[in-house]
Amino acid sequence: MDSLNKIWKASKAAVLNTPEIELKVLEATSNEKWGPTGTQMKEIARATYSYNDFPLIMNTIWERLNDKVPVNWRHVYKSLLLLDYLLKNGTEQVINETRVHMSLLQSLTQYNYIEGSNDVGISIRERVKVVLDLVHDNKRLAEEREKAEQVRGKFEMAIGSEGSPYRGSGGGSSYGGSSGGGGYGGSSGGRQSYESDYTSGSSGRSASGSGFGPGA
Numbered sequence: 676m677d678s679l680n681k682i683w684k685a686s687k688a689a690v691l692n693t694p695e696i697e698l699k700v701l702e703a704t705s706n707e708k709w710g711p712t713g714t715q716m717k718e719i720a721r722a723t724y725s726y727n728d729f730p731l732i733m734n735t736i737w738e739r740l741n742d743k744v745p746v747n748w749r750h751v752y753k754s755l756l757l758l759d760y761l762l763k764n765g766t767e768q769v770i771n772e773t774r775v776h777m778s779l780l781q782s783l784t785q786y787n788y789i790e791g792s793n794d795v796g797i798s799i800r801e802r803v804k805v806v807l808d809l810v811h812d813n814k815r816l817a818e819e820r821e822k823a824e825q826v827r828g829k830f831e832m833a834i835g836s837e838g839s840p841y842r843g844s845g846g847g848s849s850y851g852g853s854s855g856g857g858g859y860g861g862s863s864g865g866r867q868s869y870e871s872d873y874t875s876g877s878s879g880r881s882a883s884g885s886g887f888g889p890g891a
Contacts, residue, residue: 687885700735706746716760723765726813732761733772740779745788748795755783755802762809762816763823773810780807807867 693701699719703711722728739754761769773780783803787796809816 694728694731696722696725697731700739700757700832702731703757704736704739706748706749708749711757713809716757716764720761720764723761723769725801729766729768733769737776737779740776740783746790748786748788748790748799751783751786752799752802754794755799757807759802759806759809762806764827767820770810770816773806777807777810780810798832 696719699715703715703719719732723732736754736758739750740758742750744799758769758773762773780803784800784802784807786799788794788799789796810817
């Protein structure tokens with residue numbers, strides 16, 4: 676069933692001619708019980724420095740966060756994880772774009788959904804509070820971005836001249852600064868499970884206008 680679902684999604688994307696970077700964001704914020712992985716978030720963070728890719732990334736995140744279907748709560752939760760990462764590792768335009776959508780984020784502080792015996796809504800409420808607190812604290816945000824840049828610097832020194840695995844579709848146009856991609860949650864690749872996070876009902880503090888307008 677899982678393989679058939681992947682085939683259906685791939686066929687749908689091909690028919691709709693969905694951009695590659697949009698597919699990456701959709702995959703990172705899917706309804707699967709794992710992810711987003713460190714590798715996925717690093718690639719997306721790098722792509723925010725592309726003028727062409729940036730609006731596709733952010734619009735997809737806003738669409739996910741605005742998903743009103745209760746069983747799709749993972750779209751919301753995982754988009755908050757990704758947004759938190761991009762605030763620290765992506766272009767500074769992510770910060771401006773997030774501030775344009777503060778009302779949407781604020782509405783998620785009232786998110787409610789019970790799945791089985793688990794109050795998954797509390798994880799979303801706590802996670803969005805982490806994001807809101809970070810965006811409201813300019814000093815802490817600057818410190819977090821500096822830490823992330825130092826981590827990226829060490830990583831880039833370690834891999835030497837291998838280069839970036841991602842090639843954006845921006846045709847060379849990019850925002851200023853170095854491309855993003857520090858580690859996240861102690862994992863830089865593979866399937867990173869967050870199930871213990873939402874089932875425990877605690878998001879943790881460590882993982883947390885400009886823009887191109889609201890998501891489509």
